[in-house]
Amino acid sequence: MMMGATATANVDAALAARLPRANAPAAARELDLLELLATAYLILPLLVFLLGWLRWPYALTLSLGLLPALYRVWQARRRRTGWLSRRELLAATGVTLVWVSLSGLMPGFFLNLDWLTRMSVLRDLVAGAWPVAYSLPDGELMLRCPLGYYMVPALVGKLSSLHGARIALWLWTAVGTALFLFLMLGANAARKPGAWRPALLIAVFFSGMDILGWLIASPLPLEWGTHIEWWAVMNGSKIQYSAHTTQLFWVPNHGLPGWLLALVAWRHRQHGLSVPAAALLLLGTAFWAPLVALGVAPLLFWCVWRGLGWQQLARHSLRLPVLALLPAGLLVVRYLTMGVAQADTSGAAPAPVHAILLFCMLEWGLLAWAVLWRGERSPLLLLAVLELLLLPFLHFGPANDLVMRASIPALAILMMATIEAWQTALPPLRRAAIAALLALGSATPLLEFQRAFLSGPRYVHEQANFIDVSGSGVWHYLSPVTRPDIKAMFKPAQAAPGAARQP
Numbered sequence: 390m391m392m393g394a395t396a397t398a399n400v401d402a403a404l405a406a407r408l409p410r411a412n413a414p415a416a417a418r419e420l421d422l423l424e425l426l427a428t429a430y431l432i433l434p435l436l437v438f439l440l441g442w443l444r445w446p447y448a449l450t451l452s453l454g455l456l457p458a459l460y461r462v463w464q465a466r467r468r469r470t471g472w473l474s475r476r477e478l479l480a481a482t483g484v485t486l487v488w489v490s491l492s493g494l495m496p497g498f499f500l501n502l503d504w505l506t507r508m509s510v511l512r513d514l515v516a517g518a519w520p521v522a523y524s525l526p527d528g529e530l531m532l533r534c535p536l537g538y539y540m541v542p543a544l545v546g547k548l549s550s551l552h553g554a555r556i557a558l559w560l561w562t563a564v565g566t567a568l569f570l571f572l573m574l575g576a577n578a579a580r581k582p583g584a585w586r587p588a589l590l591i592a593v594f595f596s597g598m599d600i601l602g603w604l605i606a607s608p609l610p611l612e613w614g615t616h617i618e619w620w621a622v623m624n625g626s627k628i629q630y631s632a633h634t635t636q637l638f639w640v641p642n643h644g645l646p647g648w649l650l651a652l653v654a655w656r657h658r659q660h661g662l663s664v665p666a667a668a669l670l671l672l673g674t675a676f677w678a679p680l681v682a683l684g685v686a687p688l689l690f691w692c693v694w695r696g697l698g699w700q701q702l703a704r705h706s707l708r709l710p711v712l713a714l715l716p717a718g719l720l721v722v723r724y725l726t727m728g729v730a731q732a733d734t735s736g737a738a739p740a741p742v743h744a745i746l747l748f749c750m751l752e753w754g755l756l757a758w759a760v761l762w763r764g765e766r767s768p769l770l771l772l773a774v775l776e777l778l779l780l781p782f783l784h785f786g787p788a789n790d791l792v793m794r795a796s797i798p799a800l801a802i803l804m805m806a807t808i809e810a811w812q813t814a815l816p817p818l819r820r821a822a823i824a825a826l827l828a829l830g831s832a833t834p835l836l837e838f839q840r841a842f843l844s845g846p847r848y849v850h851e852q853a854n855f856i857d858v859s860g861s862g863v864w865h866y867l868s869p870v871t872r873p874d875i876k877a878m879f880k881p882a883q884a885a886p887g888a889a890r891q892p
Contacts (some may be wrong), residue, residue, distance in 0.1 A: 661696015
């Protein structure tokens, strides 16, 4: 009888974890102060964009449309939440400063070659009038790309100088990274003293086992500072699930919003998330990194449904704070998709199934198995695992960007489950398995850290604009203004000064 009762209780608990908790305390679905700071970090660049790029009637209208949701999440915020200890704050801040500096944003360290393009975008946002455009023999092209990462540093640069914008970019990246680490450390209210040490190590060195994939698949030797993320290249198809350090060193514009939203979702996996909070977070992320937003949308949707159920979810979605966000959201979609339909976005065909299975096993599958085995099995984690399983079968973008970017939130969820598993009383064999998998994965960030001490150009020169650096064929950065609504709402675009055309 006792065994039967125990089994029934376990089944009931498992079912309860998968059902909506419409009776959960409403306050538990709201954001706390740290989560509000993360929301503000994601939304502020959109506000700068609206006020700087749009004609004033549209800028004022769409900016005011953000206020009902912002007021709602601020008014309903959770006031009694656990905060980090002084030691945790100092440790996370110290890790942030070192981690971000080694990315190359701090002078004296190597800045990966992708930054030549990225820094030219920042330069044009500082040197040129908004909206930024480029005069070419075939016509004018507008800078049309996700600008969330750049807008605040660019505004600082307009008020100071290009050098000031570059310093602001380092600081802006550090703020986002610190918020990520703070959210990560504070996710477990029942954490033990000293739990921050392994948590910070896991966050910085979290990666798939690219080293094994490289040794299996790559004909090239493993040398100092080798970038080994691209080991899964088969028949022209590319698949990459980027390590956290790789994301920070190469694509913080994608990594930071993905991390922040994943951490908010993880912290609300039990009681759910309010609709206005989820809508604000998703809107901000879409402006920063639309492919990341595609990956995080199912995770956020599950969190909202978890707290409300279908009926309440529909009712809350039709209230003013959410509806008022729709004009800004529609503008973001219209702006970021302008010209995409005419571009060649197909790329190569998906990789063979056997290659995808090997990729999944090395990048996340073995670690997920070790974490899930008699451990954390929340539906949010299972949904993240499902995303990681399905994404390699898709293909979009010149470097299969969809797989790289949409996987970022799911990988962060797996990282949080790994940290939580490590902080529990694990059987020795399971702890050893997790430690071994993490140790093998750490080879990737260690090689990225080695790259910080390479030599190479940080920027082309301060007179070079985006066209001078990258050319005009980069469809995911540039587009002709073909949509009447964009022409009507945006200020007249002006050509950014370049090497041959100085202000």
